[in-house]
Amino acid sequence: MKRNWLLPIFVGLITAGAVWHGTLLATPYALMSVALDKIATGRINTFVFTQLSTADNQPIVRPSPDLSYSTCVFDLANGPVLLDIEPVPDHYWSISIFDARTDVAAVRSDRDTGGKSARLALIREGMAIPKGYEPVELRYDKGLALIRILTTDAADYPAIDAIRRKSTCKQL
Amino acid sequence: MKPWLRYAICILLGAVGGCGYAISQVRGDYTAKQISNGPWNANTIQGTEKATALIRAKVALHGIMALPAKEAMYYIAKTDSDGAPLNGKCTYTVRGGPLDARWWSVTLYYGEGWLVKNEANRWSVPGNKPVRDSNGNWSFTVSPKITSGVWLPTGGIDSFDLTLRLYHAKGNLLTDPAKATLPTIKKESCT
Numbered sequence: 270m271k272r273n274w275l276l277p278i279f280v281g282l283i284t285a286g287a288v289w290h291g292t293l294l295a296t297p298y299a300l301m302s303v304a305l306d307k308i309a310t311g312r313i314n315t316f317v318f319t320q321l322s323t324a325d326n327q328p329i330v331r332p333s334p335d336l337s338y339s340t341c342v343f344d345l346a347n348g349p350v351l352l353d354i355e356p357v358p359d360h361y362w363s364i365s366i367f368d369a370r371t372d373v374a375a376v377r378s379d380r381d382t383g384g385k386s387a388r389l390a391l392i393r394e395g396m397a398i399p400k401g402y403e404p405v406e407l408r409y410d411k412g413l414a415l416i417r418i419l420t421t422d423a424a425d426y427p428a429i430d431a432i433r434r435k436s437t438c439k440q441l
Numbered sequence: 442m443k444p445w446l447r448y449a450i451c452i453l454l455g456a457v458g459g460c461g462y463a464i465s466q467v468r469g470d471y472t473a474k475q476i477s478n479g480p481w482n483a484n485t486i487q488g489t490e491k492a493t494a495l496i497r498a499k500v501a502l503h504g505i506m507a508l509p510a511k512e513a514m515y516y517i518a519k520t521d522s523d524g525a526p527l528n529g530k531c532t533y534t535v536r537g538g539p540l541d542a543r544w545w546s547v548t549l550y551y552g553e554g555w556l557v558k559n560e561a562n563r564w565s566v567p568g569n570k571p572v573r574d575s576n577g578n579w580s581f582t583v584s585p586k587i588t589s590g591v592w593l594p595t596g597g598i599d600s601f602d603l604t605l606r607l608y609h610a611k612g613n614l615l616t617d618p619a620k621a622t623l624p625t626i627k628k629e630s631c632t
Contacts, residue, residue, distance in 0.1 A: 273442075273444070273447060274447060274451075277444075277447040277448045277450070277451040277452075278451050280448060280451055280452060280455070281450075281451030281452055281454055281455035282455060283455070284451070284452045284455030284456050284459065285454075285455035285456070285458045285459035285462075286459060287459065288455065288456045288459030288460050288463070289459035289460070289462055289463045290459075290463075290494065291459075292459065292460050292463035292464065293463050293466075293467070293494040293495055293497075293498045294494050296463075296467055296497075296498035296501055296502070297497045297498055297500075297501040300498075300501040300502060300505060301501060301505065304505055304506075322556065322564075323556065323562065323564070324555075324556045324557060324558040324559070324562075324564065325558075327555055327556055329505055329506055330502070330503060330504065330505055330553050330554040330555065331503065331504045331505075331507075331550060331553075331554030331555075331604065332556065333546065333548060333565065333606060334548065334556065334564040334565050335546050335548075335565055335567050361543060361544055361608055361609075363508070363512060365506070365508055365512070367488075367506055370497070371488070371497060371500065371501045371505060371506075372488060372489065372490065372492075372497075373488040373489065373508065373509050376508060376509065376511075376512050378512060378609075380543075380609060413506065415506055419544060419608075421546075421567040421569060
């Protein structure tokens with residue numbers, strides 16, 4: 270009787286291990302997909318300039334209320350996406366690229382650019398790189414480009430908002 | 442019982458158990474298995490290829506779009522410096538010295554990482570707000586009640602965590618979180 274269950278229990282344990290690992294592997298893709306849908310609300314390959322985070326405005330988990338966030342949900346299925354990031358003088362700013370697995374494909378801040386603008390071309394393998402752009406090769410078509418700008422004084426927000434709206438995210 | 446039924450039962454139980462365990466791990470304590478330093482916990486591999494499947498899944502749930510360590514370090518405290526869970530009905534003093542980073546802030550979150558509704562509409566203390574003494578030491582209060590000086594409201598919730606963000610951190614803050622000099626969190630009183 271007991272011997273009849275040994276092999277099925279072994280197979281059950283193997284299944285448990287495989288499903289456990291598969292669930293962990295699938296979770297980032299699933300949560301990123303939900304986050305991209307929530308952030309994009311139908312707008313792809315264009316920046317969305319969100320208000321400062323408050324208890325009533327939390328587009329993503331663990332937002333910083335001291336940062337102005339601008340987001341571009343991108344899709345490389347139809348070609349490269351170009352990012353032109355307008356620098357904000359005397360403020361920390363960065364542009365970060367997250368892939369569909371939530372990994373960071375690239376980060377460029379004002380420290381990296383010496384205060385100048387950042388110009389990135391988001392591409393898949395084999396896509397041509399436009400002149401004047403730094404290539405960022407991704408393993409997936411979809412992902413998120415996120416601008417953070419330090420905004421510790423609310424009085425600075427209108428000026429920062431005007432500058433950041435010059436940044437663009439567009440399909441080539 | 443037929444053999445195929447034994448296999449079916451075991452495979453089903455294995456699948457449910459494996460999936461359930463993975464979900465409980467991902468939803469569990471975000472700071473588990475991170476590098477500890479007093480009440481603070483951090484990891485240096487989030488957002489990178491080096492992150493394990495579990496760390497990647499936990500970050501996706503509790504801190505999606507987090508930056509890699511060289512850009513920003515995130516230290517999270519769920520307890521005070523004596524190891525007691527942070528309670529929104531208690532008053533705490535957060536005290537520290539100079540932090541070797543371009544900029545820092547402390548933000549209060551509840552649950553998976555959400556800002557707490559409060560009357561003051563204040564959710565974080567930027568590093569430039571607390572007054573420094575001649576040695577660069579500073580402090581601020583975390584409390585459900587309005588207090589003098591720099592005050593971070595808890596909203597009176599049952600439990601919360603504090604996230605210390607450091608952008609362009611240097612020294613041990615970036616390379617050896619276990620040895621970094623970090624702020625203390627002292628419980629003063631509870632209502």
